[in-house]
Each structure stands twice: as structure tokens, then as C-alpha cells.
Amino acid sequence: MNPNGTSTTEAPLVWSRYKFPDTFIRYASWITVFVFLAYCIEYLNIPLDRLFGMFGRMGDTLANRYYPPDIEYIMDGEYMEYVVETIQMAYLGALFGLIMTVPLGWCASYNMTPSRRYVYPVARLITMGCRAVHEMIWAILFVSILGFGMLPGVLALTFFCTGFAGKLFAEEIEAVDMGPVEAMRSTGANLFQAMAFGVFPQIRVAFTGIAIYTWDVAFRAATVVGFFGAGGMGWYLKRNVLQIETERVAAILISILVLVMISEAVSAWARNKAMEMK
Amino acid sequence: MTEEVHHLPLMTSDIILERRRNSRIVQTGVCLVLVALVAWSVQVTIIDDTDWERMGSFANVLEATNRFIGIDFALFKDLIVPTIETFMIACLGTLLGVIICIPAAWFGAMNITPFKPVTYPIARMMMTLSRSIHEIVWALFFVAVVGLGALPGIFAIAVRSVGFIAKMSAEAIEDIDPGPVEAIRSVGGNNLQVLIYAILPQILPQVLGVIIFEWEINIRRSAILGLVGAGGLGLVFFRQMNTFNYHGVMTVIIAVLGLILLGEAVSHRVRRSII
Amino acid sequence: MTILKVTDLHASYSTSGPEILKGITFEVEDNDFFAIIGPSGAGKSTLIRCINRLVEPSSGEIIFDDRNVTTLPRGELRMLRRDIGVIFQEFNLINRMSVMDNVLSGRLGYTGNLRTLFRAFPREDIDHGLRLLDRVGLIDHVDKRADELSGGQRQRVGIARALMQNPKMLLLDEPTSALDPKISREVMGLIKQMATELKVPCLCNIHDVQLATEFCNKIIGLQDGYMKFNGPTEDMNKEKLDEIYAMEVL
Numbered sequence: 001m002n003p004n005g006t007s008t009t010e011a012p013l014v015w016s017r018y019k020f021p022d023t024f025i026r027y028a029s030w031i032t033v034f035v036f037l038a039y040c041i042e043y044l045n046i047p048l049d050r051l052f053g054m055f056g057r058m059g060d061t062l063a064n065r066y067y068p069p070d071i072e073y074i075m076d077g078e079y080m081e082y083v084v085e086t087i088q089m090a091y092l093g094a095l096f097g098l099i100m101t102v103p104l105g106w107c108a109s110y111n112m113t114p115s116r117r118y119v120y121p122v123a124r125l126i127t128m129g130c131r132a133v134h135e136m137i138w139a140i141l142f143v144s145i146l147g148f149g150m151l152p153g154v155l156a157l158t159f160f161c162t163g164f165a166g167k168l169f170a171e172e173i174e175a176v177d178m179g180p181v182e183a184m185r186s187t188g189a190n191l192f193q194a195m196a197f198g199v200f201p202q203i204r205v206a207f208t209g210i211a212i213y214t215w216d217v218a219f220r221a222a223t224v225v226g227f228f229g230a231g232g233m234g235w236y237l238k239r240n241v242l243q244i245e246t247e248r249v250a251a252i253l254i255s256i257l258v259l260v261m262i263s264e265a266v267s268a269w270a271r272n273k274a275m276e277m278k
Numbered sequence: 279m280t281e282e283v284h285h286l287p288l289m290t291s292d293i294i295l296e297r298r299r300n301s302r303i304v305q306t307g308v309c310l311v312l313v314a315l316v317a318w319s320v321q322v323t324i325i326d327d328t329d330w331e332r333m334g335s336f337a338n339v340l341e342a343t344n345r346f347i348g349i350d351f352a353l354f355k356d357l358i359v360p361t362i363e364t365f366m367i368a369c370l371g372t373l374l375g376v377i378i379c380i381p382a383a384w385f386g387a388m389n390i391t392p393f394k395p396v397t398y399p400i401a402r403m404m405m406t407l408s409r410s411i412h413e414i415v416w417a418l419f420f421v422a423v424v425g426l427g428a429l430p431g432i433f434a435i436a437v438r439s440v441g442f443i444a445k446m447s448a449e450a451i452e453d454i455d456p457g458p459v460e461a462i463r464s465v466g467g468n469n470l471q472v473l474i475y476a477i478l479p480q481i482l483p484q485v486l487g488v489i490i491f492e493w494e495i496n497i498r499r500s501a502i503l504g505l506v507g508a509g510g511l512g513l514v515f516f517r518q519m520n521t522f523n524y525h526g527v528m529t530v531i532i533a534v535l536g537l538i539l540l541g542e543a544v545s546h547r548v549r550r551s552i553i
Numbered sequence: 554m555t556i557l558k559v560t561d562l563h564a565s566y567s568t569s570g571p572e573i574l575k576g577i578t579f580e581v582e583d584n585d586f587f588a589i590i591g592p593s594g595a596g597k598s599t600l601i602r603c604i605n606r607l608v609e610p611s612s613g614e615i616i617f618d619d620r621n622v623t624t625l626p627r628g629e630l631r632m633l634r635r636d637i638g639v640i641f642q643e644f645n646l647i648n649r650m651s652v653m654d655n656v657l658s659g660r661l662g663y664t665g666n667l668r669t670l671f672r673a674f675p676r677e678d679i680d681h682g683l684r685l686l687d688r689v690g691l692i693d694h695v696d697k698r699a700d701e702l703s704g705g706q707r708q709r710v711g712i713a714r715a716l717m718q719n720p721k722m723l724l725l726d727e728p729t730s731a732l733d734p735k736i737s738r739e740v741m742g743l744i745k746q747m748a749t750e751l752k753v754p755c756l757c758n759i760h761d762v763q764l765a766t767e768f769c770n771k772i773i774g775l776q777d778g779y780m781k782f783n784g785p786t787e788d789m790n791k792e793k794l795d796e797i798y799a800m801e802v803l
Binding site: 036037040041043044045046054057058061062085088089091092095129132133134136137140141144145146147148149150151153154220221223224227228231237241246249253256257260261264 | 316319320322323324328329332339342343346362363366367369370373406407410411412414415418419422423424427428429432498499501502505506509515519524527531534535538539
């Protein structure tokens with residue numbers, strides 16, 4: 001076909017956007033999704049007509065019952081103690097979780113696991129299991145076994161963080177450049193040494209990022225585990241929700257918000273420091 | 279008389295060792311402080327706070343754990359409806375979240391936000407707010423406002439997802455190649471045409487991937503929203519705990535895990551076919 | 554007949570930034586293949602982008618087809634842009650879309666919002682697009698994704714897209730800088746051929762002076778935002794070239 005020449009085809013040129021069966025499959029999938037979503041709305045009895053009225057009601061409730069927030073309630077010393085305890089629970093949970101993640105993530109990584117047939121699937125299962133169970137369920141389970149208090153809270157956060165960080169950690173290890181590891185192995189190093197000198201230097205920075213992310217998530221969860229009896233400011237939340245002290249609830253929510261924002265600022269700073277050190 | 283012109287100390291092993299020793303002292307110092315901090319925290323939170331007597335011995339704890347081991351098979355047929363409900367809450371919640379994300383991502387992307395000093399900070403604030411508040415807290419709020427049932431759950435999931443999806447989408451929009459935008463403008467296209475032809479095709483794979491990822495996480499979240507009255511398996515879990523039917527509790531957890539597994543499988547396949 | 558008249562054009566990228574164009578004046582007739590040459594940073598790209606106001610001029614006048622470009626309100630600016638086709642250095646195609654969809658996007662200025670949503674272009678547009686694709690030699694690649702094509706092929710899609718607009722003038726922003734020399738010649742030849750066939754004047758920004766003298770009938774030379782030469786190609790000689798490119802020689 002001459003790129004600078006004139007048309008050499010005599011037949012009339014036709015073109016259609018719709019190519020069977022690709023287009024049919026695509027449209028069929030989208031239609032299925034929409035039909036399913038419409039069915040969901042029907043099944044759950046969502047009153048679409050009343051939906052917009054609800055926004056008005058929401059604004060109403062917020063203005064009348066949640067405002068003004070009872071700030072004095074959260075400024076008192078006992079609440080502050082609970083806040084400090086929440087922070088402690090959060091970093092203990094994150095810390096222990098990260099400590100457990102190091103061996104667990106290592107075993108759950110396909111390239112560095114000691115045994116692909118036995119250790120890898122088990123480690124993967126444990127990580128996935130810890131992660132799949134919501135941190136609140138962990139909290140309820142531990143409270144049921146150990147009673148109220150902060151121990152179940154810390155344990156729940158630990159298990160959750162192990163799963164959460166474990167998956168990320170294993171993925172980081174799997175993405176590592178195997179060159180240095182092979183070099184280590186060929187000097188006669190065993191798996192542990194290969195791990196320590198070949199893999200760790202490469203993932204050090206990523207691990208810091210994972211640690212910071214884990215802390216963020218742990219802290220958010222820690223503010224609420226108290227709702228189910230596992231210690232921390234969540235307990236205050238539950239009490240006031242049950243007693244329908246909405247202005248105090250608003251104050252507690254504000255305190256949670258402020259704390260999380262401070263935590264976010266600290267994380268952002270820590271992440272920047274980590275970037276610099278790289 | 280010649281002065282020593284070069285005063286640079288020669289790098290000897292002594293100097294290196296001394297530097298290492300100094301840094302090691304600092305490192306050890308920091309570690310000790312951290313360990314002390316942790317020990318203090320453990321003391322305050324766990325050791326002081328726990329009612330050791332009520333907890334009993336290790337054997338008691340084991341026995342308490344053992345109570346959970348077992349499945350209540352009779353419960354399975356009662357789990358079908360709540361499981362479907364949980365799945366639907368996750369789907370509708372994610373959908374609503376995506377709808378809210380459209381303006382949020384538009385305002386939150388520095389290159390296409392309509393009025394930078396006002397709309398950009400608003401969008402960023404919305405995203406941070408959404409991510410900072412735990413879904414249980416959102417659920418509590420919506421239950422208080424719209425009542426019990428699936429609806430508050432859907433709202434809670436929607437609002438919780440906005441943060442992540444909008445943030446990722448805004449970042450994708452900020453990373454686009456401006457060439458196609460210029461091309462569509464040069465052809466005489468209006469803003470909508472620039473959006474559909476130049477911006478959307480560039481960000482679609484990434485945004486869809488993010489949506490499906492968040493959908494999968496939302497299944498996990500929907501399962502527990504029922505604990506505060508927002509519908510789904512959480513409610514069954516709550517009831518089983520209250521009636522001390524521990525095997526029932528384990529059954530519900532298994533149902534949740536099954537649902538999450540399904541979600542993960544679907545998410546994995548769909549995300550692979552998009553890229 | 555003059556299709557484009559630029560008078561004392563000044564432009565800078567931001568109000569506090571340095572001035573890129575410092576008073577450019579020239580005219581384009583409706584049978585011209587006009588070249589803009591000059592060293593990098595002379596303001597060639599900025600000049601091209603001022604014509605359809607992708608860059609806002611800070612002062613001066615641009616009259617295109619008896620319309621004052623610099624003072625047009627938004628809606629009329631869009632209609633003006635419909636009449637000016639642009640071919641870009643980096644092709645600026647929609648990579649994930651098919652060749653056909655890319656060519657059809659040239660008609661977006663004439664397409665309503667609803668049609669845009671469903672990509673439902675009228676039959677005449679589709680036929681026109683097919684004819685243009687045939688003319689540039691890409692009729693066998695109609696359904697391929699734009700990023701599956703080679704550089705030369707992509708630019709030809711760009712040519713087809715620009716001509717879909719039935720433009721009154723073509724702006725070319727270094728159309729061959731991203732292509733290798735042999736393909737560059739082919740593409741420039743194709744553009745010149747089709748522009749002559751369809752009687753569309755071209756204003757072309759070229760880095761390669763040889764291509765400029767070969768294909769274009771009139772030249773202006775820019776250096777550091779000033780116009781150093783404005784005249785027919787025959788009048789261009791080595792001394793004048795050296796004057797324009799003096800900075801580069803240094």
C-alpha cells in the first residue's frame with residue numbers, strides 16, 4: 001500500500017463500532033452488573049424516594065442534637081488517661097504485630113520461604129486469616145476469652161497488624177532483586193544470612209513505610225476497640241451512645257478526629273524523614 | 279619552615295572504629311529509651327489494667343478459647359440471607375462511594391480543579407475526613423440519623439471509601455499526559471469532551487483497579503457493621519455472642535471468611551483482565 | 554487572499570515570567586505553506602499556540618478569517634478552533650482508543666454532548682474518516698489501538714484527524730521532529746500533497762531548515778522572540794540563516 005498514493009481499493013469502505021462478540025460480551029457484563037445493583041436496592045428495601053429527605057433530616061439532627069459538642073466532657077483528666085492508653089495500645093499492637101511480621105512475612109514470600117511445600121502455604125494462610133478477620137471481631141473474641149481491659153485490645157491489634165503488615169511485607173520481599181541473594185548463597189551463606197544481607201538492605205526503606213502505614217491503621221482501630229470492651233476511648237463512646245448523650249458523642253468524635261489528624265501529620269513527617277534517609 | 283598544608287586526618291581504622299562506636303552508643307541509647315517506653319506501656323496497659331484473677335490461669339484461658347472451636351451446622355441456613363445482605367451492602371456502598379468520588383476527585387486534582395484556593399482544600403479535607411474516621415464510627419453516626427437496617431451501612435461504607443478512591447483517582451488525574459488534552463482543545467472540544475476523550479481513557483485502568491480493590495475491603499467492613507445495627511452478618515454475630523452460642527459465633531466467622539475469599543478471587547481476576 | 558494576519562504579537566507564559574514573543578508581524582495567504590524556523594527557545598511553539606489561543610497572547614492582534622482571535626469569547630473560540638487543524642510533534646493521540654476513534658475525535662467541535670457520551674458520530678463523519686484513512690494509507694489499521702502503531706503511522710493518524718475538521722488552515726508544531734529522517738520526508742510530503750489537494754494553507758514550525766526550504770514557499774525566522782526574517786524561500790541565504798541561528802553557533 002503506497003503511503004503517499006491514492007486509494008487502491010474500489011469497494012465502498014464500511015466500518016462499524018460494534019464487533020461481535022467482544023462488544024456483546026462487554027455490554028452484557030455491564031448490563032448484568034446494573035441489573036444486579038438494581039436488584040440489590042430492591043432486595044434491601046432501600047426507599048429511593050425518601051432518600052433525599054434523609055439528607056435534610058441528617059442536617060437537622062446534626063444541627064440540633066450534635067451541636068454544640070460537649071467539649072468540657074473530653075477535657076477532663078480521666079478521659080485524657082484513656083486517650084493516652086489508646087495511644088499506648090495502638091503502638092504496642094503495631095509494634096508486636098510488626099515483630100511477628102518479620103518472620104511471618106519472610107515465610108510467606110514465595111522466593112525466600114524456607115520451604116515452599118510446607119512453610120509457605122501455612123504462613124500465607126496465617127497472614128490471610130489474620131487479615132481477613134476484622135479487627136473488631138478479633139477484639140470481641142479476645143474480650144470474650146480474657147475479659148474486659150486492654151490486654152484483649154492489644155492482642156486484637158497485634159493479630160490484625162500481623163496480617164495487615166504481613167501481606168505487604170511478603171509482597172515487598174517477592175519484589176526484591178534476587179541478584180544479591182544469589183551472590184550471598186554462592187559464598188556459602190545459609191538462608192538466614194542471605195535474608196539478612198541480601199534482602200533486608202533492599203527492603204529497609206519499604207519496611208519503614210509499611211511500619212508507618214501499620215501504625216496509622218492500628219491507631220484508627222484502637223480508638224474504636226474500646227467500644228467492644230477492649231480498652232481505650234472507645235469505651236466512652238459506647239457509654240454515651242447507649243445513654244444517647246449525643247453532644248458528648250460529638251465531642252468524643254471530635255477528639256478522635258483531632259487525634260487521628262495529629263497521628264497523620266506525624267506519619268507524614270516520618271515518611272518524609274524516611275524518604276530523605278534513602 | 280613549611281607549615282603542614284594538609285590538616286585532613288588520615289582515615290585509619292581507629293577513626294572508623296571510633297565513629298562506629300559513637301554511632302553505636304547513640305543507637306543503643308535510643309533503643310534503651312524505646313524499650314523503656316514499651317516496658318512502661320506494657321506495665322500500664324496490660325499488667326496493671328488486666329483483671330488477672332478473673333482471667334484465671336492459662337488453663338482457664340485455653341478452656342475459654344476451646345469454647346469457640348466447633349461449628350453450629352443448624353445455623354447455616356439462617357446465614358444465607360445475612361450473607362447476601364452483607365455482600366449487597368458492600369456493592370451498593372462502593373457504588374455510592376464512587377458516585378461521591380466523581381466531584382471529590384475532580385476538585386482534588388490540582389490540574390483540573392475549578393477554583394484552586396477553595397475547591398482543592400475542600401476536596402483534600404473530605405478525603406482526610408473519610409479516611410480518618412473508622413467505619414464503625416460512621417455506622418454509629420448513620421444509624422443514629424437514618425435508623426437501623428442496611429441503609430446506614432451503605433452510607434457508612436460509601437463515606438469510608440471516598441477517601442481512598444478519590445485520593446488515588448486525583449493522583450491519576452494529576453499524572454496524565456497533557457498532550458491529548460491540548461489535542462482535543464485544538465479540535466474545538468468543550469470541557470466534557472476533553473474529559474471523556476483526553477482524561478478518562480488515561481486514568482480508567484488505574485481507577486477501576488482501585489475501585490475493585492476497595493470493594494474487596496468493603497466486604498470485610500460490611501460484615502461487622504451489623505454489630506452496631508447496620509445490617510448483614512454483623513447482626514447475627516452480635517446475637518450469637520449475646521446468647522453465648524460460641525459455636526454459632528465461629529460459624530458466622532467462617533461465613534464471613536468465605537465471603538471475603540469470594541471477593542478476593544473475583545477482585546484478582548477482574549483486576550488482571552483490566553490491565 | 555490573506556487568511557491569517559498577525560500584528561505585533563507579544564506573549565509570555567505567565568504574567569511575571571520573561572517575554573517569549575517580542576513583537577511578531579506577518580501574514581499568511583490562502584495558498585501558502587509557511588515555515589517558522591529558528592533555534593530552540595526562540596518562541597516557535599509559543600507562536601503556533603497563540604494562533605489558536607492555547608497560549609494567551611499578552612498583546613498584539615491576530616486576525617484569522619476576518620475574526621479577531623485575541624478578543625473572542627469562549628464559545629466562539631471553540632468554533633474558531635474547529636476551523637484550525639493542528640498536527641503535533643508528539644502526535645497527541647488518545648493511546649487507548651482505536652485509530653478510527655482518534656480520527657473521528659477531529660469532529661468533536663461539531664458533535665453535541667449526548668453524541669459524545671455514546672461516541673455516536675453521524676454517518677457522513679464516519680465515511681469522511683474512512684476516506685481520509687485510506688488516503689493516508691492506514692485503512693488496514695482502522696481498529697488497532699493508537700499505541701500499537703509506529704511513529705510515522707501515528708503522525709498520519711494525526712494528519713487524518715486534523716483534516717477531519719475540514720479546516721481553513723493547518724498549524725503544524727514540528728510535525729516530524731519525533732520521526733526518523735526518511736519517514737520525516739514521507740510525512741512532510743504527504744502533508745504538502747494533501748494540503749495542496751484540499752487547498753488548505755499551512756503554518757509550520759520546523760526545526761530542520763532543509764525540510765523548510767524544500768517544502769515551504771515562505772519563511773519567517775525567529776530568534777529569541779524577535780523576527781529576524783520574513784519573506785519567500787528564494788530570498789533565504791546563508792548569511793540570513795547565520796543571523797537567525799547566531800545563538801546556536803555560539
